[in-house]
Amino acid sequence: MSVSPRPEVMISTEDIQARVAELAREIRRDYPDGLHIIAVLKGAFIFMSDLVRQIEGNVSLDFMALSSYAKGTTSSGEVRVMKDLDTTLDGKDVLIVEDIVDTGLTLTYLQEILRARGPRVLRTACLLSKPSRRKIDVAVEYVGFTIEDRFVIGYGLDYAEQYRNLPYIGVLDA
Numbered sequence: 410m411s412v413s414p415r416p417e418v419m420i421s422t423e424d425i426q427a428r429v430a431e432l433a434r435e436i437r438r439d440y441p442d443g444l445h446i447i448a449v450l451k452g453a454f455i456f457m458s459d460l461v462r463q464i465e466g467n468v469s470l471d472f473m474a475l476s477s478y479a480k481g482t483t484s485s486g487e488v489r490v491m492k493d494l495d496t497t498l499d500g501k502d503v504l505i506v507e508d509i510v511d512t513g514l515t516l517t518y519l520q521e522i523l524r525a526r527g528p529r530v531l532r533t534a535c536l537l538s539k540p541s542r543r544k545i546d547v548a549v550e551y552v553g554f555t556i557e558d559r560f561v562i563g564y565g566l567d568y569a570e571q572y573r574n575l576p577y578i579g580v581l582d583a
């Protein structure tokens with residue numbers, strides 16, 4: 410995979426911002442009494458920070474870090490919790506915020522362990538989804554963009570810890 414200083418744009422900054430605002434409106438409508446957001450580090454940090462600034466009302470935040478034992482650019486399906494939540498989920502209206510759902514293995518694992526902690530509501534928002542890669546049917550209530558099977562970087566997503574700072578979603582495998 411080439412390491413280019415200016416990767417090709419797949420989704421522009423403007424298109425991301427417009428879609429994030431739409432998602433925030435949908436989420437606000439579905440969580441009228443406020444919500445507790447769990448952002449999955451590191452990839453979701455920019456999506457989460459743009460999203461929360463568009464959601465009015467009560468929002469609390471927590472973070473979780475997972476290691477997905479990635480082999481190169483694909484997930485192996487084995488997941489480990491590297492950083493757990495600071496607070497309990499008992500009775501809370503929870504929204505998981507993820508960067509991308511690919512095979513669905515990471516998110517399925519995460520939803521299972523969080524559901525076991527007794528939230529009143531548990532839904533998921535993903536900025537990106539690659540449905541053609543799905544190995545397991547996982548529920549994602551809010552999807553920013555459905556994309557084809559390309560390796561994407563930027564807006565929080567990395568390749569070898571680079572590119573997270575790109576303000577757009579780019580592709581490396583062009």
Ligand code: 5GP
Pocket residue numbers: 452477484486507508509510511512513514515516559560561562566567568
């Ligand atoms: P899954 O378990 O759904 O196969 O993989 C989910 C995780 O794999 C994502 O949270 C992300 O960290 C990583 N991933 C999957 N596809 C891509 C991609 O196109 N680009 C980047 N940077 N990471 C990806």
